Amino acid sequence: MIRSRVIGTGAYVPPRILSNHDLEKMVKTSDEWIATRTGIKERHIADEESATDIAVKAAKKAVESASLSADEIDLIIVATVTSDMVFPSTACFVQSRLGIKKNIPAFDISAACSGFLYGLDIADKYIKNGAAKKVLVAGVDVFSRIIDWNDRNTCVLFGDGAGAVVLSAERGNRGLLSSHLHSNGDHWRLLYTPSNIYSSPFKTHSRVHSHKHDEPYLKMEGNKVFKLAVQAMGETCQEALEHNDLKPADVTFLIPHQANIRIINATAEKTGISAEKVYINVDRYGNTSAGSIPIALDELAHSGRLKSGDILLMAAFGGGLTWASAVVRW
Numbered sequence: 196m197i198r199s200r201v202i203g204t205g206a207y208v209p210p211r212i213l214s215n216h217d218l219e220k221m222v223k224t225s226d227e228w229i230a231t232r233t234g235i236k237e238r239h240i241a242d243e244e245s246a247t248d249i250a251v252k253a254a255k256k257a258v259e260s261a262s263l264s265a266d267e268i269d270l271i272i273v274a275t276v277t278s279d280m281v282f283p284s285t286a287c288f289v290q291s292r293l294g295i296k297k298n299i300p301a302f303d304i305s306a307a308c309s310g311f312l313y314g315l316d317i318a319d320k321y322i323k324n325g326a327a328k329k330v331l332v333a334g335v336d337v338f339s340r341i342i343d344w345n346d347r348n349t350c351v352l353f354g355d356g357a358g359a360v361v362l363s364a365e366r367g368n369r370g371l372l373s374s375h376l377h378s379n380g381d382h383w384r385l386l387y388t389p390s391n392i393y394s395s396p397f398k399t400h401s402r403v404h405s406h407k408h409d410e411p412y413l414k415m416e417g418n419k420v421f422k423l424a425v426q427a428m429g430e431t432c433q434e435a436l437e438h439n440d441l442k443p444a445d446v447t448f449l450i451p452h453q454a455n456i457r458i459i460n461a462t463a464e465k466t467g468i469s470a471e472k473v474y475i476n477v478d479r480y481g482n483t484s485a486g487s488i489p490i491a492l493d494e495l496a497h498s499g500r501l502k503s504g505d506i507l508l509m510a511a512f513g514g515g516l517t518w519a520s521a522v523v524r525w
């Protein structure tokens with residue numbers, strides 16, 4: 196059977212660190228509140244760099260670690276909701292900046308924090324039906340550009356970063372075993388960022404959104420999102436295990452979306468996965484949205500802690516609402 200095996204990983208976060216103590220000087224908050232409610236101690240913020248710049252750095256590392264030349268890639272998928280431009284896609288910029296001269300397909304997908312797992316799922320379908328053999332999947336977001344830095348409810352939670360993998364079509368048992376995608380658009384108001392495209396310059400009286408909603412910043416009903424995230428991440432981990440006839444004890448590492456340590460711990464507990472098997476880096480990066488899971492996967496891959504045959508369970512939750520899980524045999 197043809198599977199999508201991860202043959203390379205890469206990640207990049209911008210160098211500037213914004214600590215909880217820095218935030219204490221910007222909004223009415225405290226290191227103690229942020230650390231105990233979220234697990235976050237610091238996050239990285241892009242000064243000069245854009246989503247494309249960050250994604251390209253992660254992508255180059257992934258291609259290098261796969262020991263490929265960029266021209267061997269035959270599909271690029273970038274998950275992001277903070278692309279440099281409305282169009283072209285970040286994926287097209289990545290193709291150009293990697294120097295790929297073949298006219299391969301390249302496109303972005305929008306699934307917020309679940310975006311990387313959505314990208315893996317799509318890439319796997321290309322690989323399984325023979326349409327691609329080597330696929331670059333990247334997740335990147337620069338939420339520092341869509342955050343209201345006066346809003347303590349949201350500005351302490353997010354950071355910028357990117358991660359990427361190269362998938363290769365291979366026969367055998369290693370690779371992506373399954374992926375499970377979900378969404379519920381009815382709940383979109385719990386987590387969203389408006390844009391001015393919504394408003395027609397010709398219609399001034401038929402606006403569905405109130406003025407308040409038109410500010411171009413991320414809005415979130417944190418408490419409601421928290422509860423739905425715990426429920427959905429637990430359920431999708433369960434379905435991923437059942438689909439593959441796996442028990443919690445079979446999982447080598449849980450790699451959850453890094454939004455909040457309390458969501459991560461609750462997901463692990465609901466799924467029956469012991470604490471030492473849960474990969475956590477939310478303390479260093481905060482929530483990097485689509486970058487979150489591939490950054491964690493890259494760190495784990497380069498830590499020397501993974502061996503062939505290990506079972507990785509990944510789960511994410513984000514705006515849409517969207518949520519997803521995936522199981523990889525390393």
Ligand code: UT7
Nearest residue numbers: 224225228308347348351417418420421424454455512513
């Ligand atoms: O990537 C997926 C999307 N995002 C998430 O998964 C995030 C989900 N939500 C969360 O992680 C949590 O709900 C938050 C971390 C956002 C908030 O934690 P919480 O325990 O749900 O707190 P809360 O929203 O219920 O707020 C508790 C209190 C409030 O004060 P009052 O009303 O009780 O007086 C807030 O005003 O904490 C206050 N608060 C803060 N205090 C100090 C909110 N933000 C801050 C802050 N510093 N930064």
